[in-house]
Amino acid sequence: MTQVTFAKLKKITPQVRYCAKQENISALQLSKKIANGQAVIFSSSLGRTKHICAVGSGLKTKVNVNIGASTDKSDVGLELKKLRESINLKADTVMDLSVGESIDKMLQLILRNSSIPVGTVPIYQAASIAEKKKGSFLKMDVDTIFKSLETQAKQGVDFFTIHCGITKESLSVLKKSRRLIPMVSRGGAIISAWMKAQNKENPFFEYFDDILDLAFKYDIVLSLGDGLRPGAIADATDAAQIKELKVLGQLVTRARAKDVQVIVEGPGHVPLNQIEKNILLEKKFCKNAPFYVLGPLVCDVASGYDHITAAIGGALAAFYGADFLCYVTPAEHLRHPTLEDVRDGLIASRIAAHSADIAKGIKDANLWDNQMSYARNKRNWKKLISLSIDPEKSSKLRHSIRPKDLKTCTMCGKYCSMKLIERCLN
Ligand code: SF4
Numbered sequence: 423m424t425q426v427t428f429a430k431l432k433k434i435t436p437q438v439r440y441c442a443k444q445e446n447i448s449a450l451q452l453s454k455k456i457a458n459g460q461a462v463i464f465s466s467s468l469g470r471t472k473h474i475c476a477v478g479s480g481l482k483t484k485v486n487v488n489i490g491a492s493t494d495k496s497d498v499g500l501e502l503k504k505l506r507e508s509i510n511l512k513a514d515t516v517m518d519l520s521v522g523e524s525i526d527k528m529l530q531l532i533l534r535n536s537s538i539p540v541g542t543v544p545i546y547q548a549a550s551i552a553e554k555k556k557g558s559f560l561k562m563d564v565d566t567i568f569k570s571l572e573t574q575a576k577q578g579v580d581f582f583t584i585h586c587g588i589t590k591e592s593l594s595v596l597k598k599s600r601r602l603i604p605m606v607s608r609g610g611a612i613i614s615a616w617m618k619a620q621n622k623e624n625p626f627f628e629y630f631d632d633i634l635d636l637a638f639k640y641d642i643v644l645s646l647g648d649g650l651r652p653g654a655i656a657d658a659t660d661a662a663q664i665k666e667l668k669v670l671g672q673l674v675t676r677a678r679a680k681d682v683q684v685i686v687e688g689p690g691h692v693p694l695n696q697i698e699k700n701i702l703l704e705k706k707f708c709k710n711a712p713f714y715v716l717g718p719l720v721c722d723v724a725s726g727y728d729h730i731t732a733a734i735g736g737a738l739a740a741f742y743g744a745d746f747l748c749y750v751t752p753a754e755h756l757r758h759p760t761l762e763d764v765r766d767g768l769i770a771s772r773i774a775a776h777s778a779d780i781a782k783g784i785k786d787a788n789l790w791d792n793q794m795s796y797a798r799n800k801r802n803w804k805k806l807i808s809l810s811i812d813p814e815k816s817s818k819l820r821h822s823i824r825p826k827d828l829k830t831c832t833m834c835g836k837y838c839s840m841k842l843i844e845r846c847l848n
Pocket of ligand 1: 801830831832833834835837838839840841
């Protein structure tokens with residue numbers, strides 16, 4: 423049974439009750455959203471995760487952090503530090519995107535140490551097994567892919583990204599496109615290369631019903647990956663992206679018929695003026711399934727600052743109805759992220775999510791801001807620092823230069839507007 427089954431039976435589960443409390447809405451309201459597919463709860467039936475969360479329409483915008491080893495940089499200790507820092511800075515979920523040799527050990531440790539939901543891209547593990555056993559991921563067999571899904575499900579993973587929208591047909595649309603960058607999705611590229619080498623249909627598409635059975639058994643949320651997401655603003659909202667989105671919409675219907683919780687992944691690189699359209703298209707083709715956007719990055723030239731590009735796009739996307747933001751770090755497109763990169767990316771994404779929540783009227787989202795403004799006006803530095811989204815950084819900045827008057831800061835000193843006006847008005 424999944425959360426959808428219980429919701430359809432009008433049974434309020436402890437998970438729904440817990441998440442509804444976090445959202446400041448009634449359990450019945452959340453349960454209805456789950457029953458009709460507008461929201462999901464990341465909580466594998468194995469019950470590993472302490473701080474589960476719900477994602478979907480009318481709920482607070484959630485933020486995911488990606489961590490994990492690459493083939494060039496594999497340091498288990500560092501990735502665990504990133505995990506701890508992400509939890510500390512209030513990430514809602516974490517994805518282990520490890521590839522390469524340490525993939526199994528990394529996932530085990532991340533699952534053991536994560537109190538928040540964990541997602542994976544199981545094709546990475548299958549590819550790594552095929553590399554070890556057969557010398558190439560192109561020789562991977564379908565059985566290995568399914569074994570990876572099952573192994574990770576049994577370990578307690580809460581959500582899987584599966585690139586099931588890449589089909590022979592959608593790849594033929596891609597082939598005819600004039601994209602600046604044909605594909606940027608790692609999972610999408612692995613599957614596409616495998617399909618070409620084996621001359622077979624995408625197994626995630628072909629055997630989708632088997633994946634649904636597994637997801638149902640462990641109540642794993644399926645995150646339908648966007649292998650054809652645009653990786654350049656010139657490629658945004660093109661025929662290949664829309665073709666894949668329509669396929670994902672059909673798969674959403676099939677998942678719902680089997681009571682499997684499902685969300686849909688989205689772009690990528692999208693100019694500001696196309697963000698609203700992208701959200702509306704996803705909601706239309708995927709029947710209001712929660713939308714998980716990877717950015718979107720609103721220009722292509724901000725290397726070194728792509729956490730900002732993504733926060734701009736993420737704020738607007740969430741305002742128009744995206745439900746879940748995947749963070750982007752300043753290291754995007756340049757290197758494997760450091761701990762500092764993860765910090766900067768997560769804070770930027772949380773700012774985007776919270777800003778959108780205020781603007782779209784999520785219940786009581788602005789209370790935090792009002793408390794902050796009150797503390798700021800009183801120049802109550804202790805309170806101001808504790809309320810800030812990154813207290814550590816606020817404290818460091820405040821204490822880096824000592825003001826002459828402790829009731830002001832070194833920005834305006836004796837001309838502190840708030841202090842001057844306080845005297846005027848009293
Ligand atoms: S000195 Fe200026 S910047 Fe600092 S608290 Fe006063 S008004 Fe704000």
